[in-house]
Amino acid sequence: MLSRKNKLLITKALSLFSVVRGYNILVIVIAQYLTSIYILAPQLPLGDVVFDPNLLMLVLASAVAIAGGYIINNFYDSEKDLINRPRKSMLDRLVSQRTKLSVYFVLNFMSVVFASYVSFRAVIFFSAYIFGIWLYSHKFKRITGLGNIIAAMLSVTPFFAVFIYYSNFDTVIFVHATFLFLLLWMREVVKDLENLKGDLTLNYKTVPVVFGENPAKGLITALCISTLIPIILLLTYYEVGYMDYYFYASGLALIGFLVVLWRSKRKLHYLILHGLLKGIIVLGVFSIVLINVDLILKRFL
Incomplete structure (x- = not known):
């Protein structure tokens, strides 16, 4: 004991x-x-x-x-x-x-x-x-x-x-970084929607507090659509191996994200959206190994 x-x-x-x-x-x-x-x-x-x-x-x-x-x-x-x-x-x-x-x-x-x-x-x-x-x-x-x-x-x-x-400053790295940055930016605005009650009480000048929930959702939507640019670049101009499946899946997940976003009205809904974005980010981390499957086979088998 x-x-x-x-x-x-x-x-x-x-x-x-x-x-x-x-x-x-x-x-x-x-x-x-x-x-x-x-x-x-x-x-x-x-x-x-x-x-x-x-x-x-x-x-x-x-x-x-x-x-x-x-x-x-x-x-x-x-x-x-x-x-x-x-x-x-x-x-x-x-x-x-x-x-x-x-x-x-x-x-x-x-x-x-x-x-x-x-x-x-x-x-x-x-x-x-x-x-x-x-x-x-x-x-x-x-x-x-x-x-x-x-x-x-x-x-x-x-x-x-x-x-x-x-x-290493290859352009592909900055395209990956841009995709991640946009997801993180979206997550920050979703967190503001999630924390709206506390921000209003303590006068935090967040986007939802100053402009309202719908303009905040509009900003998230614009950022979500912007993620298509690095996704398209990575799928068409750069060699990402089997990680392309991750980007296809992320695109579909973000479409679902937008559908849920515009129907969201409660804190629980924003918590779910926050969790979805975090899931996409974490899955992206572990999907890095799919860029070069041969490298995995050489190093671990």
Whole structure:
């Protein structure tokens, strides 16, 4: 039997894991490695990529910086989350705000230390990234429309650390990144619809608060249609192997997404839409291996 003290420690650990959204960070770590193996450096032996200490340090720097970002975002949004996500908020509040800030500074310091192993340029990159996350949480998040764009950009930024490391700037990478950016931008606006009650109460100037639900749905629709551009480019001009099935499936899923979007009126509907977009993004991460099936056979069979 666990003692009361141990139970409290475990509960607080789970609370902190909830705040930093460890599951999201795990997906990002996997995405960075799969991108490195199958897109950025497919010519290198598997071991040279997986066991590259520089890549490991960049991934760790990204992971702890993102974790710190979730903490500072949780710190600024604590009142809003209490309205929009009361159950999760109660779990998150098991760890004091002071402790969260202490962990935030420790994680940021660790990110810079990990980056320093690679190069001074990496230190500058992650220092700017950490500052950008803080500036977004402190100021830009409340600016109509701009907050959504910056949030999507910050979500994509860790991948550029890996792109720069491998000095791979092929246009196909930016087309992939554009597709991901548009999905993330859509997700941010859907989250605003989902959190409309708390945003109205605390006067967050989001698109749904300032312009209304239908204009917000119109913006999401425009972004959804825009995803067709990178999808068509990837299917017609670039070699994506069997990942083309993912893009066909994503196109169909996004059509269904739009149908549900315009029929949505309740928070539950927006939660479903949010989950659908997250599913498309996560599935895209694991579909990267389909770009070169022969590479899979050579490396794992």
